[in-house]
Amino acid sequence: MILSRLARSGGRSGPLLLAIGLVAALALPWMIYPPVALDIACWALFAAAVDLLLGFTGLLSFGHAAFWGGSAYCTGLIALHSGLPFPVAIVGGAAFAALLAVPIGYLSVRLTGIYFAMVTLAFAQMVYFIANQWRDVTGGENGLQGIPRELFGVDLSEPFYFYYAGLPFVLAGLFAAWRIVRSPFGRVLVSIRDNPARTRALGYPVDRYKLLAFVLSAGLSGLAGGLFAIGHGFASLEGVYWTTSGQAVMMVILGGIGTLWGGTIGAALVVQLQDYLATAGFQETGIVTGLIFIVIVLLFRRGIWGTARHLLDVRGRAASSGDTAPEPKEAVDTPA
Amino acid sequence: MGERPTETGSGAVLEAPVLKARGLVREFRGFRAVDGVDLDVAEGGVHALVGPNGAGKTTLFNLLTGFLKPTAGSVRLGEHELAGRSPESITRLGVARSFQITSLFAELTPRRHVELALASPTGLGWRFWRSDKALGRFSARAGELLDEAGLSGHADVPAGSLSYGSKRALELALALALDPKVLLLDEPTAGMGVEDVDRTIELVRRIRAGRTVVLVEHNMNVVASLADRVTVLQHGKVLVEGPYAEIRHDERVITAYLGDSHAAH
Numbered sequence: 001m002i003l004s005r006l007a008r009s010g011g012r013s014g015p016l017l018l019a020i021g022l023v024a025a026l027a028l029p030w031m032i033y034p035p036v037a038l039d040i041a042c043w044a045l046f047a048a049a050v051d052l053l054l055g056f057t058g059l060l061s062f063g064h065a066a067f068w069g070g071s072a073y074c075t076g077l078i079a080l081h082s083g084l085p086f087p088v089a090i091v092g093g094a095a096f097a098a099l100l101a102v103p104i105g106y107l108s109v110r111l112t113g114i115y116f117a118m119v120t121l122a123f124a125q126m127v128y129f130i131a132n133q134w135r136d137v138t139g140g141e142n143g144l145q146g147i148p149r150e151l152f153g154v155d156l157s158e159p160f161y162f163y164y165a166g167l168p169f170v171l172a173g174l175f176a177a178w179r180i181v182r183s184p185f186g187r188v189l190v191s192i193r194d195n196p197a198r199t200r201a202l203g204y205p206v207d208r209y210k211l212l213a214f215v216l217s218a219g220l221s222g223l224a225g226g227l228f229a230i231g232h233g234f235a236s237l238e239g240v241y242w243t244t245s246g247q248a249v250m251m252v253i254l255g256g257i258g259t260l261w262g263g264t265i266g267a268a269l270v271v272q273l274q275d276y277l278a279t280a281g282f283q284e285t286g287i288v289t290g291l292i293f294i295v296i297v298l299l300f301r302r303g304i305w306g307t308a309r310h311l312l313d314v315r316g317r318a319a320s321s322g323d324t325a326p327e328p329k330e331a332v333d334t335p336a
Numbered sequence: 337m338g339e340r341p342t343e344t345g346s347g348a349v350l351e352a353p354v355l356k357a358r359g360l361v362r363e364f365r366g367f368r369a370v371d372g373v374d375l376d377v378a379e380g381g382v383h384a385l386v387g388p389n390g391a392g393k394t395t396l397f398n399l400l401t402g403f404l405k406p407t408a409g410s411v412r413l414g415e416h417e418l419a420g421r422s423p424e425s426i427t428r429l430g431v432a433r434s435f436q437i438t439s440l441f442a443e444l445t446p447r448r449h450v451e452l453a454l455a456s457p458t459g460l461g462w463r464f465w466r467s468d469k470a471l472g473r474f475s476a477r478a479g480e481l482l483d484e485a486g487l488s489g490h491a492d493v494p495a496g497s498l499s500y501g502s503k504r505a506l507e508l509a510l511a512l513a514l515d516p517k518v519l520l521l522d523e524p525t526a527g528m529g530v531e532d533v534d535r536t537i538e539l540v541r542r543i544r545a546g547r548t549v550v551l552v553e554h555n556m557n558v559v560a561s562l563a564d565r566v567t568v569l570q571h572g573k574v575l576v577e578g579p580y581a582e583i584r585h586d587e588r589v590i591t592a593y594l595g596d597s598h599a600a601h
Contacts, residue, residue, distance in 0.1 A: 184461050
C-alpha cells in the first residue's frame with residue numbers, strides 16, 4: 001500500500017519519506033533498547049559522512065576511524081577536563097576531526113581508487129598507534145573512562161533521555177550532509193566522480209574540491225564519533241581501529257552507495273544484528289555480518305535502499321506513463 | 337609543386353603570437369611522442385594541426401592544455417608560462433579545450449553541463465551550504481549558448497541519450513561557455529557524417545569571432561574551409577608550416593600522408 005503510494009508520487013515522495021524517517025527516529029528508543037538506538041543514530045551519521053566521499057565524490061576512504069575515534073578522544077578530553085557542557089565537547093571533537101583531515105586529505109586526495117584507500121588506511125593506523133602509545137592523554141588500552149554527560153546540571157545518564165539529547169546532533173549532521181550533496185559544491189563533486197578530466201577542463205581545481213569534501217566528511221564523522229563517546233561515557237582504541245572504518249564502509253555498501261540515507265538502513269541492520277548476536281551469547285559477530293554482507297551485495301547490487309529506490313522508480317515510471325501525463329522525474333536523493 | 341615553403345612559413349613574420357611553444361618535448365618511456373616542437377599561434381586566427389596518425393597531435397594538445405607535463409620546453413600564453421600548470425589553472429587563464437573522444441557527464445542534461453561551465457569562474461561551486469538551485473541563475477545564458485550550438489531542442493534530456501553529433505556540439509558549447517581567449521578543439525568533426533561536419537564548420541566560424549582557435553583535424557575539407565594557418569606534424573616534429581594553399585602542394589606533406597608506409601622502414 002505504502003509502496004504503491006510512493007511509486008505513484010514519483011519524484012514528490014521526498015517529504016513523505018522525510019516524515020517517515022523522522023517518526024522512526026523519534027520512536028526508535030521506544031521500540032528497541034535505548035543505548036542501541038543511540039548507536040544506530042551515531043553510525044547512521046557516520047555512514048552518511050562516508051557516503052559523501054564514497055558515493056558522491058568517488059573516493060573510498062579506509063581511514064575514517066581516525067576521524068570518528070579521534071573526535072571521540074577529543075570530545076572525551078574536553079568533557080572530562082573542562083567541565084563544559086557536552087554539546088560544546090562534541091562540536092570541539094568534530095572540529096578536531098575536520099582539522100586532522102586537512103593534512104591527511106592534502107596528502108591523499110591526489111590519489112584515486114585503491115591507492116587512496118591504502119593511504120588513508122595508513123594514516124588512520126598512525127592515529128591508532130599514537131592513541132595507543134600516548135597513554136598520559138588517551139589512557140592507552142584503558143581508553144578514557146567516566147566521560148560525564150550532563151547538561152547544565154541536568155543528569156542525562158539515562159540512555160533513554162540521552163538519546164533525545166543526542167538526536168538533534170545526528171539530524172543536524174544528516175541535514176548538513178544532504179545540504180552538501182544538493183549544493184553547487186555537491187554538483188561539482190558528482191562531476192568529479194563521473195569525469196574528473198572534464199571537470200578540470202571546465203576550470204575546477206579538482207584536488208582542492210576533493211580536499212574540502214574530505215574535510216567536511218571528516219567533520220561529520222567526528223560529530224558522530226563525539227556523540228558516540230559521550231553516549232557511552234568512554235572513548236576507546238576500538239574507535240580508531242581499522243575495523244571501525246571498515247564497518248562504516250560496509251554499512252554504506254549494504255544500504256546503497258550514493259543514496260545518503262541508505263547508510264542509515266545499513267547502520268540499523270548491522271548494529272541491531274550485532275546487539276542481537278551479542279545478547280544471544282554469540283561472540284563471532286563478524287562471521288554473521290560478513291555473510292549477510294556477501295548475500296546482500298550479491299543479490300542487491302545497488303544495496304538495500306538503492307534497490308528499493310530503483311524498484312520504486314520503475315513502478316513510478318510505469319504508473320505515470322499509464323494514467324497521467326509523464327512528468328520529469330528525479331530520484332529522491334541523487335543530485336542529478 | 338615548385339615552391340617549397342620553409343619550416344618557418346613562407347617568410348611571413350607572425351605578429352604577436354598569443355600562444356607560443358618552444359622546444360616542446362614529451363617522452364613516454366624513451367619514445368618521443370612530441371620531439372622539439374616550436375609553434376606560434378597568431379592572435380585571432382584559426383590554426384590547424386594536421387598529420388598522420390601517431391604524429392603527436394593529441395599529445396601536443398595535451399601539453400598545451402596541461403593534461404600532460406612536457407619533458408622539456410616551454411609554452412607561453414601572453415606573459416604566462418603554461419608548462420607545469422594544472423589543466424584547471426590553464427582553463428582559468430582563458431584556454432578552453434574540447435576532447436577528441438566525447439567527454440561528458442552522461443546523466444546530466446546539456447543545460448546542467450553548461451551551467452556548470454558558466455559557474456566555474458564565479459566560485460559558486462564552493463558554496464556547499466547553498467541549494468543547488470542557485471545554479472539556476474545561469475540557466476538563461478546556458479539556453480542561449482545551447483541555441484547557438486544548435487541544441488535548443490535537447491537542452492533538458494540526459495546528455496547520454498543525445499546523438500553523436502549533438503554530443504560533439506555540446507562539447508563546443510561547453511568550451512564556448514568558458515568564454516576563452518584561445519579555444520583548442522581536438523578533432524571536432526571526428527566520426528561525423530557530412531551534414532554534421534558542415535554544421536560544425538559553420539559553428540566554428542561563428543564562435544571564432546574575437547578568439548584564437550587551434551584545431552586538430554583529419555578532415556582536409558574542414559582544414560581548407562577554416563584554417564588560416566596549418567602546421568603539419570610527423571613523428572613528433574614539425575614537418576611544414578604555412579597557409580593551407582601552400583602546404584597542400586608540398587611534396588613532404590603528400591609523402592607523409594600517402595607514401596609514408598611505402599617509403600619509410
